[in-house]
Amino acid sequence: MALIEAFKQLLGDTAVLTQDEDLAGLIEDWRGRFRAPALCAVLPSNPQQVAAIVRLCIEHGVPVLPQGGNTSLCGGATPFDEGKRPVIVALTRMRRIRSIDPVNNTMEVDAGCVLATIHEAAAATGRLYPVSLGAEGSCQIGGNIATNAGGTGVLRYGNTRDNVLGLEVVLSDGSIWDGLYALRKNNTGYDLKHLFIGSEGTLGIVTGAVLKLHPLPTAEAVAWLAVDDPQRALDVLGLFQASCSSRLSAFELLNDNQIRLVLEQMPGRRCPVARIDGWHVVVELSDTGSTQEITATMQAVLERALEQGLISDAVVASSGAQRQAMWLVRHSVSEANKKAGVGLTSDTAVPVSAVPAFIAQATASVRAIVPDVPVVVVGHMGDGNIHFIPFFSFDEWNAMPDRDSLADRVRQAIDDAAGALRGTFSAEHGIGRTLIGEMSRYKAPVELALMRAVKQAFDPLSLFNPGRVLPPAAAPSVSPSVATTRQRET
Numbered sequence: 328m329a330l331i332e333a334f335k336q337l338l339g340d341t342a343v344l345t346q347d348e349d350l351a352g353l354i355e356d357w358r359g360r361f362r363a364p365a366l367c368a369v370l371p372s373n374p375q376q377v378a379a380i381v382r383l384c385i386e387h388g389v390p391v392l393p394q395g396g397n398t399s400l401c402g403g404a405t406p407f408d409e410g411k412r413p414v415i416v417a418l419t420r421m422r423r424i425r426s427i428d429p430v431n432n433t434m435e436v437d438a439g440c441v442l443a444t445i446h447e448a449a450a451a452t453g454r455l456y457p458v459s460l461g462a463e464g465s466c467q468i469g470g471n472i473a474t475n476a477g478g479t480g481v482l483r484y485g486n487t488r489d490n491v492l493g494l495e496v497v498l499s500d501g502s503i504w505d506g507l508y509a510l511r512k513n514n515t516g517y518d519l520k521h522l523f524i525g526s527e528g529t530l531g532i533v534t535g536a537v538l539k540l541h542p543l544p545t546a547e548a549v550a551w552l553a554v555d556d557p558q559r560a561l562d563v564l565g566l567f568q569a570s571c572s573s574r575l576s577a578f579e580l581l582n583d584n585q586i587r588l589v590l591e592q593m594p595g596r597r598c599p600v601a602r603i604d605g606w607h608v609v610v611e612l613s614d615t616g617s618t619q620e621i622t623a624t625m626q627a628v629l630e631r632a633l634e635q636g637l638i639s640d641a642v643v644a645s646s647g648a649q650r651q652a653m654w655l656v657r658h659s660v661s662e663a664n665k666k667a668g669v670g671l672t673s674d675t676a677v678p679v680s681a682v683p684a685f686i687a688q689a690t691a692s693v694r695a696i697v698p699d700v701p702v703v704v705v706g707h708m709g710d711g712n713i714h715f716i717p718f719f720s721f722d723e724w725n726a727m728p729d730r731d732s733l734a735d736r737v738r739q740a741i742d743d744a745a746g747a748l749r750g751t752f753s754a755e756h757g758i759g760r761t762l763i764g765e766m767s768r769y770k771a772p773v774e775l776a777l778m779r780a781v782k783q784a785f786d787p788l789s790l791f792n793p794g795r796v797l798p799p800a801a802a803p804s805v806s807p808s809v810a811t812t813r814q815r816e817t
């Protein structure tokens with residue numbers, strides 16, 4: 328085919344993948360739930376090659392699917408099974424740390440840099456890039472930017488949007504926008520970078536970024552707490568916020584079902600507290616200064632929590648290895664859940680104060696549909712972002728009649744519980760393909776119309792990742808009056 332030959336001329340034979348065995352890992356999503364063919368995958372080495380690829384795709388009328396580490400949990404980075412087969416533009420060869428400015432506290436990177444590599448490069452100059460998540464060994468900064476990734480550090484440092492100062496993007500006409508500013512202040516009209524952040528590859532291909540760095544904490548304390556219920560966890564969060572202010576860097580909630588899945592599926596993980604039943608919190612304090620002092624602060628807050636009957640047990644890590652072991656349990660949840668069965672994962676967020684009410688309402692609503700289904704709960708409680716996951720073994724799920732409809736009803740029940748508390752159905756993973764239907768349900772027509780206008784302005788040929796984020800304009804939607812009500816609810 329002429330387009331594939333043109334790619335080979337441009338990039339060399341080894342940078343154009345057409346064989347099934349080479350494409351296998353790129354056309355199926357991380358959970359193995361979505362799989363669809365691609366025309367080919369191309370592996371550019373620099374922004375100019377990305378731009379030339381886009382120009383060739385325009386010429387041949389072929390859609391473009393940017394791909395990072397392919398760790399999307401909402402089916403965002405694999406081909407859509409309708410319409411023309413896309414060209415996957417995988418940025419794995421673009422992994423250069425371009426420069427670090429330790430005085431300005433910034434780092435300029437290629438978009439294909441793996442997140443863990445960015446952490447290491449920042450740490451080597453005594454700096455921290457604070458976005459941290461379970462997939463950090465394989466997800467790329469371009470994917471993080473395209474999804475506005477959150478993770479465990481949002482409570483203190485914000486999400487990806489808060490940590491990106493500048494972008495370089497290949498646009499839909501095959502030109503390159505150089506927005507690589509390393510500025511904390513820049514009020515020169517609309518801030519275009521914010522449109523690309525979180526756009527999930529639908530507006531352009533991010534090829535480079537300027538990231539904000541922070542001082543590398545020299546003191547850390549991590550504790551594992553057992554609590555009886557989410558309300559007590561919330562009260563403990565309040566104690567930490569009142570006593571530790573911005574030194575509180577993570578506050579993660581897990582229920583007993585989640586801990587059991589990790590212990591069953593992931594060898595070498597252990598629960599730091601003796602009692603599994605009930606609820607668990609991982610709390611982290613970090614700062615410059617001494618570990619001794621911050622550990623003493625942690626212990627003092629925990630003593631007060633114990634006195635007030637808020638926690639039933641607590642273990643404070645006494646070494647770096649113990650801190651890592653606690654985080655390993657937390658970061659193993661997605662892998663454990665993937666191995667154990669089928670979780671109907673949600674990505675809701677509600678105001679932090681409403682987390683206990685949300686969990687109670689979602690549980691009741693889901694049980695009304697599937698009585699007795701075990702519910703796995705894991706989330707970034709400090710941000711109000713809870714992944715509420717009704718869970719089935721593979722056998723149970725395969726025996727379920729009408730699985731797609733059941734999954735939709737369960738998702739809507741959970742998302743409605745969040746919406747009733749002015750929450751959202753998509754906090755950090757993005758829309759991808761799994762939440763397109765929820766966009767129609769929850770977003771007011773005026774919002775969808777504005778988003779479509781943005782898409783039309785940035786990508787008039789609908790070249791980039793078609794079928795993602797925005798539902799088709801003609802799709803049946805809720806009536807405007809209902810949509811407006813729901814909009815108020817979300």
Ligand SMILES: Cc1cc2nc3c(=O)[nH]c(=O)nc-3n(C[C@H](O)[C@H](O)[C@H](O)COP(=O)(O)OP(=O)(O)OC[C@H]3O[C@@H](n4cnc5c(N)ncnc54)[C@H](O)[C@@H]3O)c2cc1C
Pocket residue numbers: 357392393394395396397398399400403404418438459460461462465466467468469470471472473474475476477478479527528529531532533534661662755756759792795
């Ligand atoms: C074990 C595990 C734990 C996770 N934990 C978290 C978590 O705590 N918080 C969280 O937010 N997410 C989490 N995720 C989800 C996922 O890791 C993030 O969404 C991540 O940001 C995706 O990065 P990626 O490079 O893998 O992107 P991909 O999956 O490859 O792509 C995601 C989307 O971004 C687009 N895209 C990718 N690269 C570019 C680019 N250069 N330019 C334009 N568009 C692009 C793709 O087209 C797609 O729409 C987790 C995933 C796993 C597997």
